[in-house]
Amino acid sequence: MSLLTIGNRSLELRVAKSAPPSLRHFVTRITRAERPTGQATQSMHVCGGDRTRLIVDTCKNEVLLELAANLPGGQATLEIGILQAAARSMAVMGNDDLALLHGSAITTDEGKSAVAVLDGGRGQGKTSLALGLAARGGSLLVDEFAFTVVRHDQPCIVPMPTMPWHLRADMAALLVPGAAERLLYPVDLPAGALAEHRPVPLSLIVIPDHGLPAGELREAPAPAGRDLLRAAVTDHEAKLRNPRLDHVSIFDSPDDVSIGRNLCGASRDEKMIEALSAVPIVRAGIGKPHDLPASVMAVSRRIAGGT
Template identity: 65%
Template sequence: MSLLRVGNRALEIRIAGSAPRCLRRFVARLAGTELPTVPTGQGMQVRGGRRTRLTVDVNRGEVLLELAAELAGDPATLEIGVLQAAARSLAVMGDGELALLHGSAVTADGGRSAIAVLDGGRGQGKTSLALGVAAHDGSLLVDEFTFTAFSCGQPCVVPMPTLPWHVRADMAPLLAPHTTERLLYAVDLPAPTTAGHRPLPLSLIVIPDQGLAPGELCETPASVARDLLRAAVTDHEAKLRDPTLDHVSIFSSAEEVTISGSLPAFNFGEKALDALAAVPVIRVGIGKPDDLPTSVAAVIRWIRGDS
């Protein structure tokens, strides 16, 4: 049995022996450890079928991901598809104490807090910027699937050390090594990976913005930040309902996803936006890949109070 753990929540992932070997290895690495029981009683099956489809039973806490035998796609695409289904289903089936945000997160203040680089609706530069910030005395927390707890008043990011980071060939060589792999784990990346497992209070939100000049910073008031953060709060729900919105997907249509039972309010709705907007939010011009060092330097200066 393999468990994908998020805080005190766990999803048992059972993968068929007939599944591609790359997927069996991938699921084993996602879990990190094997435990005899699932505290939450939530389970996910990955098995072969005549067609590719995802069924999420919210009431029973069960996920079925079927992969067509003739499913086209390289191993990374299959792995990304399984990861997307597991993380988003885990967020939906939870009891409301965690929200799933679209973005990456790293540590700050010597590991005492977290910085989240979230999607502001433009969808570019989050992973690169997070890797760059972490390279300056930070640690990697999570890429893409930023589970966040709101029960403590201040939003807290849950580290996910077993989840991989999605890298591209055009990322700065010092941040993401040139490789044919699209998914790299924290231990494979240059930034330190010393972050623990306890949730860290969110001290800063950074939104990459191609509408600004590379390295240009714009501190955003809460009233404006709330609208900018809506994409980060709603993106994973939208892609769970319609996976064709993903840049990389194993599905071909929204009809291949079925969510049975009533879907609870995803990500606390407006309450999550209120809590996130209360955290300092800055936009930074992201530019082209060659401009990344300029953008990273601007964020670091802001963190250190030099700007």
């Protein structure tokens, strides 16, 4: 049984026997092999079909992903599409104990706390900034799919050591010399992944902002901070329901996605925004690839308690 485990949830990921070996290998890399006695709270079946479509049954906690032959974009796009479908479907199924944020996260303070670099709708640079920070002493937790739980009023990031990181082509040479793939696994990156699976308390939220000079930091108190958080909290579900919002998608239109009614979604989002708003939030100026060191240095000083 191949399980994608996130917190107390496990998605059994099943691929049709007719699937190509490359797809089977990819599923093996992002999951953990468990004995038949392992518990799966949700399931996802990937198979061929006349067209590419996704059906999410929130009552039965089951997902069906049908893939048409000869999808445009190649293997990397297909893998990203499967990651998106799996993570986003898990987020909308089940109860409201787990939220999916759009962003990356690393550990600090010898793994005792986490820093999340989230999408606040103000530009790209999340993965690049997170990798730069990790290279200065942190460890990688997760990229793109930052699942978060709240324990005793404290937001915590759930590590995802089997999930790959999305590396921007224009940042690749600066961060990972010789990188040729769009998806890189923790073992391929210059900073190691956290070995444990326990959630890590969140101590700082960083929002990359192309509207600020590279390296400039600005605190984001409420209500501005809440607006930035809302983008990060709702982005993945919005793109699940409407693939046209995504810059990389294996679906052509919202008609390709069928998702059951999610009764707890809105209340879950508000609860998560409320919890996250108690964490310090800063906007970080981020520019061209050659500006990245300035942004990394500024955030590193902020993490260390400097100005």
